[in-house]
Amino acid sequence: MAVALAVAPDLPTVFTTGFISRIGAATERRNHFYMTGSMGLALSLGTGVALSSGRTTLVVDGDGSLLMNPVGLIMAGAAPDLPLIQLVLDDGVYDSTGGQCSPGRQVDLPGWARACGFSHVHTVDTETGLKRALRLELEQPGAPVFVHCLVTPDTAPPPPRVTDHLEGITARFSEFLQPQV
Template sequence: MNKTAAVRAVIEATSAEPIIFTTGYSSRIAKHLANRPNHFYMTGSMGLAASIGTGIALSSGRRVVVVDGDGALAMNPGCLITAGAFVHLPLFHLVLDDGQYESTGGQEVPSRRVNFTGLAEAAGYSDVWHVDDLNKFRELLHSELPGCATPTFVHCELTERDEPGPPPRIEADLSQHQLGFSGHLASCRDRPTTPRQPIDDSAT
């Protein structure tokens, strides 16, 4: 499983749920695969994806998916304590762990020496998972995400590299992106979740 495959699996398993993509390649890959209004692409603020997701879940009561990175979580492990303190927080927190700060030059992250699942469990996350296989990851998304009503943590160990040549940087006006995402949150109030749709590769 590589980062592109993992991000694709997340997008295909979701519909209207707000998804916070951490800064770097995760955001760039997601925007390239399917630029949907429920996507929030962080461009900066590294380490705060889970904090943003926690705030949205608390204020809206909606299930929120966070696609975090190993380096980003290492910068702000305190976000686990905050999220884990809320027993009924509908937060589905994914960490894609490739062991490097990929978008800044591939500097090593000592993530394989850190027990992220142990940290999440100790912080109060009710369900904690570790996966390193794409099919098992897809199964986990489809079995656990729809009913997520408490802090849930998934450590995704990426064992394969992406193809060279990452998607371009996100250059859109940040204020317009924020308004679009806020508009999506407002439009989803009291609206049932829509059926999941596969990614249309022809549109990218």
């Protein structure tokens, strides 16, 4: 995830709930929105941000979260000019709830994205591959992008829970999205 944030530091970025949100919140940037609940809805929220702002939006999702609510793929894929990048970190487990195995590696997640209308689909398993895919897509924005990033489960303890109130997170993120005059 650090690679994605380094390549695209200024994009509106929506983090799924759980450990991904906690890791994202450790950077504390005004262009970040941390889901503190609602597993499976990061892509839906990110789609709304991209549609309403017209800005390329990064959604950092997990395999378990995507599997919880794949309808977001249908909605994002139905908008062929949607400026959105969905980065799915696939570690094969529901890490935030105890490390139970997810069926993500048994499902063709990139195939789902293609079938739903994502015109740009990548599968990466290295930092170099992730950087290359993101840089390529940032050079030609305007289509929904799906990046399936195969990772190993993290053994380090996660950062602390997101402590800012949802209202504060929302206000800061909304202010960031306002057009600059």
